[in-house]
Amino acid sequence: MCDTLVVRGQATASGALLFAKNSDREANEAQYPMFVPAAAHEPGAMLACTYISIPQVASTHAVLLSRPFWMWGAEMGANEHGVVIGNEAVHAKIAPRAAPALIGMDLLRLGLERGASAEEALDVITSLLAAHGQGGNCAHKGRFEYHNSFIIADAASEAFVLETVGREWAVERVKERRSISNSYTIGRDLERLSDGAERLAQTHGLAPEGQAFDFAEVFANRKRSALASGHQRWCRTSALLGARTGGISAADMMRFLRDHGRQAARRPDWRPDGILGGAVSAHATYGPVRRFGQTTASWVAELGSGNSAQRRAVHWLTATAAPDTGVFKPVFFGPGFEGAGLPEFGPAPGDVFDARTRWWRHERLHRAVLRNYPERLAAIAGERDRLEASFVARVEAFLKRGGSAAEAGALSAAIWREADAAEERWFDKVKAVPENPAFRPSAPMAAHWGSLARQARFRG
Numbered sequence: 001m002c003d004t005l006v007v008r009g010q011a012t013a014s015g016a017l018l019f020a021k022n023s024d025r026e027a028n029e030a031q032y033p034m035f036v037p038a039a040a041h042e043p044g045a046m047l048a049c050t051y052i053s054i055p056q057v058a059s060t061h062a063v064l065l066s067r068p069f070w071m072w073g074a075e076m077g078a079n080e081h082g083v084v085i086g087n088e089a090v091h092a093k094i095a096p097r098a099a100p101a102l103i104g105m106d107l108l109r110l111g112l113e114r115g116a117s118a119e120e121a122l123d124v125i126t127s128l129l130a131a132h133g134q135g136g137n138c139a140h141k142g143r144f145e146y147h148n149s150f151i152i153a154d155a156a157s158e159a160f161v162l163e164t165v166g167r168e169w170a171v172e173r174v175k176e177r178r179s180i181s182n183s184y185t186i187g188r189d190l191e192r193l194s195d196g197a198e199r200l201a202q203t204h205g206l207a208p209e210g211q212a213f214d215f216a217e218v219f220a221n222r223k224r225s226a227l228a229s230g231h232q233r234w235c236r237t238s239a240l241l242g243a244r245t246g247g248i249s250a251a252d253m254m255r256f257l258r259d260h261g262r263q264a265a266r267r268p269d270w271r272p273d274g275i276l277g278g279a280v281s282a283h284a285t286y287g288p289v290r291r292f293g294q295t296t297a298s299w300v301a302e303l304g305s306g307n308s309a310q311r312r313a314v315h316w317l318t319a320t321a322a323p324d325t326g327v328f329k330p331v332f333f334g335p336g337f338e339g340a341g342l343p344e345f346g347p348a349p350g351d352v353f354d355a356r357t358r359w360w361r362h363e364r365l366h367r368a369v370l371r372n373y374p375e376r377l378a379a380i381a382g383e384r385d386r387l388e389a390s391f392v393a394r395v396e397a398f399l400k401r402g403g404s405a406a407e408a409g410a411l412s413a414a415i416w417r418e419a420d421a422a423e424e425r426w427f428d429k430v431k432a433v434p435e436n437p438a439f440r441p442s443a444p445m446a447a448h449w450g451s452l453a454r455q456a457r458f459r460g
Contacts, residue, residue, distance in 0.1 A: 001228045001293045002075070003237050003280050004086035004150075005179040005256060009157040009304055013247030016304035016312040017157045020253040021086035022323065023066060023075035024293040027284035027449075028456045029140040030349035030359045031068050031075065031297040033319050033331070035342055036113070038062040038080065049073065049110075051100035051136045054128070060113040064315065064333045064342075066297045069350050070140060073105025075297065078315055079112040082155025082303045082334045083121050088180050089138070089146035091224035092165045094204055096145040097135025102128060104138065104148030111152065118154040122162060122171065125150065126194065129167045140351065149180050155303040155313065155335055161186060163215060168197040170215040177248070179237035182230030184216035229277055236261055236278040250316060251392055253300045257281060258323050271373035273445050281323055283370060284452065286444040298323040303334060311336030311402075314395060319345065320362035324377060325369050325426075327388055327419040330395050332408035341409030343416035353458045358420070364460050365427045370449065372439045376430040387422055391415050 001024040009015045023031060038061055045056040050072040061081060065074035076086040087104045102110075107125045115121025137143050147166065151174075153159035159174035163186045171192040172178075197215070201207035207218045225231055240256045241248070261278035264270040272283035284294040300316040313334025318326040332340040349357035355364075369376045398411055441449065452458070 001182050001230070001233075001282070002086070002088050003179065003181050003233055003257075004076075004088060005177075005237055005241060005253065006151050006153050006159045006174055007177045007241065007248045007253075008159055008174060011176045011248055013249040014302065014304075014312065016302045017153055017155065017159065018248060018250060018253050019084045019086070019151070019153050019299075019301040019303070020257055021076045021299050022257050022280060022282070022295045023297045023299075024282050025068055025075070025296045026140045027294050027296075027321075027452050028351045029068055029070075029296055030351060030357070031066055032348050032357070032359055033317055033345045034065045034067045034074070034348070036063045036065065049106040050103050052102065052132065054102070054132055057114055061116065063109065063112045064331065065109060065112070066299055066317065068105070068140065068296075069348055071103070071105055073103060073107070073109045074112075075105060075108070076299050077109065077112050078301060078303075078333060079115070080334060080338070081116045082313060083112060083115055083118055083152070084154070084301050084303065085111050085121060085150055085152050086299075088149045089144075089182050089228070090149045090163060090184055090230070091182070091221045091228070092147050092184070092219045093206060093221050094165055094200070094219065096147050097133060097166065098137070098143075098145050099135050101133040101135035103136050104134060104146070104150075107134065107148065108150065111150075117156065118152045118158045118160060121152050122160050125152075125162065126169055129164060129169060130194075133167050134164065149184070151178065151180055153303075157304055165197070165200065165219050168194045168200050170194070170197065177241045179234060179241060181234035181237065182228040183222075183225040183234055184220035185234060186215045187217065188212055188214050190215060232278045233280060237280060240280075250300050250302045250314070251389070254316065254323070254328050254388070257295075257298050257300065260324075269374045269439070271439055272370070273373075273442050283322065284448065286442075286448045294321060295323060296321045298326070298328070300328060312399060313337050314399075319358055320366070321359070322362075322366040325366045325380070326362060327384060327422065328391070329416050329419050330391065330412050332405070332412055337405050337408055340405040341413065343413045351456060353456050355459075362423060363458070365423055365430065367449065367453075367458070367460055368427065368430050370441060371435050372433060374439050375436055376433045379429055379433050380426040383422070383426070387419070391419075
């Protein structure tokens with residue numbers, strides 16, 4: 001389960017487009033940043049995606065992805081032209097296809113590799129849906145099939161919401177600010193509709209002929225969406241975006257991705273134990289709602305020229321689970337930053353604990369905090385916020401003076417090293433805070449995390 005947000009330039013502090021996503025997947029399903037360079041391909045070449053192979057195109061764009069380790073596709077990402085995409089699982093009255101096809105994460109990566117603008121990426125995805133369909137198991141363990149929705153945006157401040165049912169789809173152009181979650185949200189205010197969408201609805205007895213067509217009302221399985229708290233989280237992210245009256249900043253988007261909902265905002269002793277409801281930042285808990293899913297990676301992007309004609313192509317990645325215990329770190333990638341070096345992402349993680357990888361090193365900190373969430377998080381949250389604010393200030397100063405691509409790469413690499421060192425300090429700091437019985441995880445949550453630790457051979 002995930003949440004994706006976008007704000008066009010007219011509503012941001014810098015005048016640049018802002019994009020943000022929390023990727024929620026299984027708690028041991030490590031995810032990592034991955035760069036794929038632009039490439040030319042031989043005529044007739046085939047591309048092996050997660051489950052099926054499709055014809056390759058003549059050339060593909062360079063992409064930066066956040067990729068669950070076991071699949072070909074990605075949960076979110078950007079390309080060298082300033083296109084960004086995030087996807088969500090959505091649940092329809094019509095069952096998703098179980099047979100292997102393209103999964104939503106494949107479609108996302110294909111849109112980035114083949115689309116030089118948001119409009120082009122949108123056309124890529126809808127064309128691939130028509131040609132190959134979507135389907136197949138999207139779970140790391142067990143089975144989970146679903147339809148997909150997407151936010152597709154670019155550095156020119158264009159943005160679209162695309163929602164799908166099988167091969168059919170609807171598109172809404174984003175006016176100013178928008179979010180999506182695990183529920184259908186496009187009603188009658190759609191810009192485009194696939195040729196077969198109304199026919200599909202009529203075939204399944206969902207939309208009598210002659211009535212105004214409301215995509216969400218016709219297709220949405222509200223009960224299934226409620227199990228994933230999809231509509232509740234969409235309302236929460238919409239409220240967070242709407243409550244900000246001044247220009248929204250990248251730091252605001254980071255704060256939104258750390259949000260635990262209204263209840264947590266009112267209770268300093270709140271802890272992620274039981275039903276999370278409207279929490280945007282999720283931790284694996286127990287019960288029917290989001291039991292197996294938690295936020296395994298977070299991404300905020302700022303793209304465009306800005307108010308002072310500054311070039312902006314900054315991607316803030318945690319490269320870890322749990323944004324509340326992690327730090328957003330900058331990567332300069334996109335128009336104006338060609339040739340900027342990338343920070344050292346380290347080896348790719350898997351689903352077994354590996355201290356050589358950044359994702360699993362951070363899990364030592366994250367899972368220690370969960371043993372006494374209110375007090376242990378409080379021990380590091382102040383330094384986390386100050387450190388992250390210093391990173392934002394340094395990046396902003398660099399952008400204002402118009403530094404070179406080489407300087408951008410050096411700045412990014414230095415900040416990633418500082419963040420890694422801080423997380424090492426924080427692990428020792430939180431372990432020094434006793435496990436207060438008042439805040440210790442409940443028996444069901446402790447049992448769930450114990451099982452996860454055994455599966456991953458985790459060593460905290």
